[in-house]
Amino acid sequence: MLYLASRSPRRSQLLQQLGLDFQVLDIDVPEVRDPAETAVAYVARVAADKARAGREQRGSDDDWILAADTEVVLDDQVFGKPADAEAAAAMLARLSDRTHQVVSCLHLLGPQGARTACCQSLVRFAALTSAEIRAYVATGEPYGKAGGYAIQGRAAAFVEHLDGSYSGVMGLPLFETARLLRSMTG
Structure with a gap:
């Protein structure tokens, strides 16, 4: 059986697009970056921590546990989820008129081992005005989202260019997910 170790409704919706049967595990792990970790190493570690927490919750090595983490990175600073309106506005102001990186890592634990x-x-x-930022924050959409925005929501209007995976920016890169599942399950 495949389990998705994630509270994210977006990840569940994305995984459904692959036509897989799975169940969701409600897990919670600390997301604190060690100063010695690169941004990518941090995201990969958190994904692995989530998968291990899911495995512990299931208590079986026979299940497949898929976990993911996604973070927005600018100037090597990881932008987590904003705590409040002020934090969301500050993140968006820093992202305005800039190119940032979105890192999504997957970790799959199965009977044959683990892969990331x-x-x-x-x-x-695009360049955002303070009025645009305030109006977006007022929608409530930034909360619970890495970097304080949802590319699949109203923030799509801010995106001048995307080089990479749309589903990865949403939180579960589908190409990589399908490839990872195929590599582990045959």
């Missing part, structure tokens, strides 16, 4: 895959995308935001 990462996807890195570049997203260019």
Whole structure:
């Protein structure tokens, strides 16, 4: 049986697009970057931590546990989920008129072991006015989203250019997910 170790409704929706039967595990792991970790190493570690937490919750080595983590990175700073409106506005102001990186890593635990895959995308935001930022934050959409925005939502209007995976920016890179599952399950 395949389990998705994630609270994210977006990840569930994306995984459904692959036509797979799976169940969701509600897991919670600390997401704190070690100063010695690169941004990619941090995202990969958090994905692995989530998968291990899912495996622990299931208590069986026979299940497949898929976990993912996605972070927005600018100038080697990882932008997590904004705590409040002020934090969301500050993140969006920093992303305005800049290109940032979105790193999504997957970790799959199965009976044959574990594998990780990462996807890195570049997203260019248009220049945003403070009024646009305030109006977007007021929608509530930035909360619970890495970098304070949802590319599949109203923030799509901010994206001048995307080089990479749209589904990866949403939180579950489907190409990499399908390839990872095929490589482990045959």
